[in-house]
Amino acid sequence: MLFLLLLQPLPFADVISSAGESLGLSLFLNWLPIFLLMLLLYFIGFGATTASTIVGALGLFLGFSNRFKILARNDPLVPWDLLLSGEVMSIAGSFGAGFVPAFILIALFYIFAAILAAMIIRSLSLSPKLRIAGVLGCILAAVFLNSALYNSPAINNRLHVAGNIYNQVNQFNSRGFIYSFIYAFNTDRITRPDGYNPTAVQNIIQQADISGTERLKGETKPHIIMIMGEAFSEMALHPGLDFLGFRDPLENWRDIKTQSIYGEIIVSNVGGGTADTEFDVLTGLNTRHFRGTPFAFRMINSEFQSMATILNSIGYRSEFMHPGFGWFYNRQNVYRYLGFERLIFVDEFEGIPTKGWYINEADTISRTIALFEEHTGTHPGIPYFNFTVTIQNHGPYPYKYAYDGIDFTVPNFAADLDLSEDDVNALSNYFYGLADADVELGRLVRHLENSEEPVVLIYFGDHLPGFSRSIYDTFFPDIHEPGSLSDLTRLFRLPFIIWFNEAAKELYGIEHPLDLASSSASPSDGALLFSSSFLGAYVFDILGIKNTSPFWDFIKDVKTSFPIITETRAFNAEGLSSLEMETDELMPLILYRDWSYFRIFDER
Numbered sequence: 001m002l003f004l005l006l007l008q009p010l011p012f013a014d015v016i017s018s019a020g021e022s023l024g025l026s027l028f029l030n031w032l033p034i035f036l037l038m039l040l041l042y043f044i045g046f047g048a049t050t051a052s053t054i055v056g057a058l059g060l061f062l063g064f065s066n067r068f069k070i071l072a073r074n075d076p077l078v079p080w081d082l083l084l085s086g087e088v089m090s091i092a093g094s095f096g097a098g099f100v101p102a103f104i105l106i107a108l109f110y111i112f113a114a115i116l117a118a119m120i121i122r123s124l125s126l127s128p129k130l131r132i133a134g135v136l137g138c139i140l141a142a143v144f145l146n147s148a149l150y151n152s153p154a155i156n157n158r159l160h161v162a163g164n165i166y167n168q169v170n171q172f173n174s175r176g177f178i179y180s181f182i183y184a185f186n187t188d189r190i191t192r193p194d195g196y197n198p199t200a201v202q203n204i205i206q207q208a209d210i211s212g213t214e215r216l217k218g219e220t221k222p223h224i225i226m227i228m229g230e231a232f233s234e235m236a237l238h239p240g241l242d243f244l245g246f247r248d249p250l251e252n253w254r255d256i257k258t259q260s261i262y263g264e265i266i267v268s269n270v271g272g273g274t275a276d277t278e279f280d281v282l283t284g285l286n287t288r289h290f291r292g293t294p295f296a297f298r299m300i301n302s303e304f305q306s307m308a309t310i311l312n313s314i315g316y317r318s319e320f321m322h323p324g325f326g327w328f329y330n331r332q333n334v335y336r337y338l339g340f341e342r343l344i345f346v347d348e349f350e351g352i353p354t355k356g357w358y359i360n361e362a363d364t365i366s367r368t369i370a371l372f373e374e375h376t377g378t379h380p381g382i383p384y385f386n387f388t389v390t391i392q393n394h395g396p397y398p399y400k401y402a403y404d405g406i407d408f409t410v411p412n413f414a415a416d417l418d419l420s421e422d423d424v425n426a427l428s429n430y431f432y433g434l435a436d437a438d439v440e441l442g443r444l445v446r447h448l449e450n451s452e453e454p455v456v457l458i459y460f461g462d463h464l465p466g467f468s469r470s471i472y473d474t475f476f477p478d479i480h481e482p483g484s485l486s487d488l489t490r491l492f493r494l495p496f497i498i499w500f501n502e503a504a505k506e507l508y509g510i511e512h513p514l515d516l517a518s519s520s521a522s523p524s525d526g527a528l529l530f531s532s533s534f535l536g537a538y539v540f541d542i543l544g545i546k547n548t549s550p551f552w553d554f555i556k557d558v559k560t561s562f563p564i565i566t567e568t569r570a571f572n573a574e575g576l577s578s579l580e581m582e583t584d585e586l587m588p589l590i591l592y593r594d595w596s597y598f599r600i601f602d603e604r
Helices: 002-007 012-021 025-044 048-073 079-084 087-094 099-120 128-150 153-158 168-175 177-187 198-207 212-217 251-258 274-283 307-313 328-337 361-378 400-404 421-449 469-475 485-489 502-508 532-542 550-561 583-601
Strands: 223-229 261-266 317-321 342-344 384-389 455-461 493-500 528-531
Touching: 002 012, 002 048, 002 177, 012 025, 012 168, 025 048, 025 128, 025 153, 025 168, 025 177, 048 099, 048 168, 048 177, 079 177, 128 177, 168 177, 198 550, 198 583, 223 274, 223 361, 223 421, 251 421, 251 493, 261 532, 274 307, 274 328, 274 384, 274 532, 307 317, 307 384, 307 532, 317 361, 328 342, 361 384, 361 421, 400 421, 421 455, 421 469, 455 502, 455 532, 493 502, 493 532, 528 532, 532 550, 550 583
Parallel strands: 223 384, 223 455, 261 528, 317 342, 317 384
Antiparallel strands: 261 493, 455 493
16 A cells, blocks of 8 residues: 555655545555455465465556556546556556566566565465355455445545645545545446447448548538537526626627527536536537446547547548646547647646636637637648637636626626525626627637638537526526426526538528528427537538448437437427337437447447
8 A cells, every 4th residue: 555655646745644634544545445355365265475465466556557647648547447448558658668677677576575475474274164254254344345435425525635626636646546446436337228239339330331531521621610618608698687787798699699500409417517518519429328427538548539530531630729727527638539639728828817717718719710820821721620618707606707806796787586695796707707708709700700711610508607506496497397308408408509601601502501400499499409419410410521420420310319318318309208109219319329338338
């Protein structure tokens, strides 16, 4: 245990400091599994030295792998890495030629020490009854302790984390690798779907037409800019709001969406979970199928097909930008795996002023424009795909902009709504940031409108802002129909637009983007409404990007059959619940679920 703590890539004094903050609990939680496993092997029949050698070798191998994975990728070793793609065996390739000899030398020393110990230490002979009792005792103790200690969020929260508590590397370093690994194993689980049928998936793949890849390479294509606005919503359109002397927070949005394909996506989280929406849109998979992970990006640890890889295959160049930390949600690795050539994070915004604690919206959009202009200047004739995630209007919202000198003691809106003083303050700050996002969206559209290059802009929200339950109930009232479409989606609906500049309209021979829109309408109001996992496929559909991937062509059809998917049921285009259908009617839905599991666990 001591050596595992020494292996962690941070000063040992910090390890001791973190242990002191938890009054030694972290040390105990890292020591106990090692001792218990050694004891189990001892009672099974291994000698004391052999049991210690086996457990020590396993622990040190994983400890070394964790250290080198953190150093190489700033990402700790988690159970997912062992289950998905042999991550441990690939880590050594990230280091120089001196790594392998050093590892062999350490292994030889360990083996020598184990042999020497076996010569000196003699284990006592135990009776069969004592062995059986010992084995049963170890198993029962492991089950009880795992439930009480290693599967307890309360215990986990008691353990100190040095640095940013949301950084998983900090969590593993501070709490210890053994404890953190077991806790992740307990809390990050996905089970194989009932009736899982990979053969059906493989048959479709083998018979698929992918002739579009070569065909599309020779065609003129528009640049694609996708922007996911932090907590962007249409809450400011509530009819009970009056913004007094403050500008309409969605002034530009109101106008732009009349010039665009407009609809709503059903995202997977409320008040947070930004990366899950990124995962849904870019991979075509639905986070709701994978609730056993802390965040869906955790499942991507090698090259993975995405919107970017599909676009790259037909001649695009792809870039990702997010003015936040690259380690958050492991984006610094995941976006490489998703096929993005260049990644821009907060470290490239050094000296840029923050607003509401985060990089401001104006500089974020300015950088998006600069990246587009840089690409068209240095890569003429090559279409460009940019995926940008903004951050300024991230919560929490109470007094968020007070640090920038914006005092909302007097709110920026009036409303005849049942809201507390704290709710009014939070909303005022949110609407202030929403207005900034709207201003910058308008500026971006005006810039692209003047471009001679054909550009398609997709703008959408990631989740509703993190508010109190009273605000949610006021703006999105519960209609008391448990399990209905409106009940399961009321807090998960976010707007999107797909806008074409004049050059893009000319390219497609259209007067309005709606000329290309296909229907996935809500039965209630005829508006476009579908799960966020179908947004990428919908973009491909209206842009004529098809026959490039069996999976992406397939989910375009699933969107038509079952546009809305939740954890417990899906809804078809007429609003009928899957719980009311026969098995044969559910085949597209079942195949989508199986294909999603196949892509994560079996395809690579």
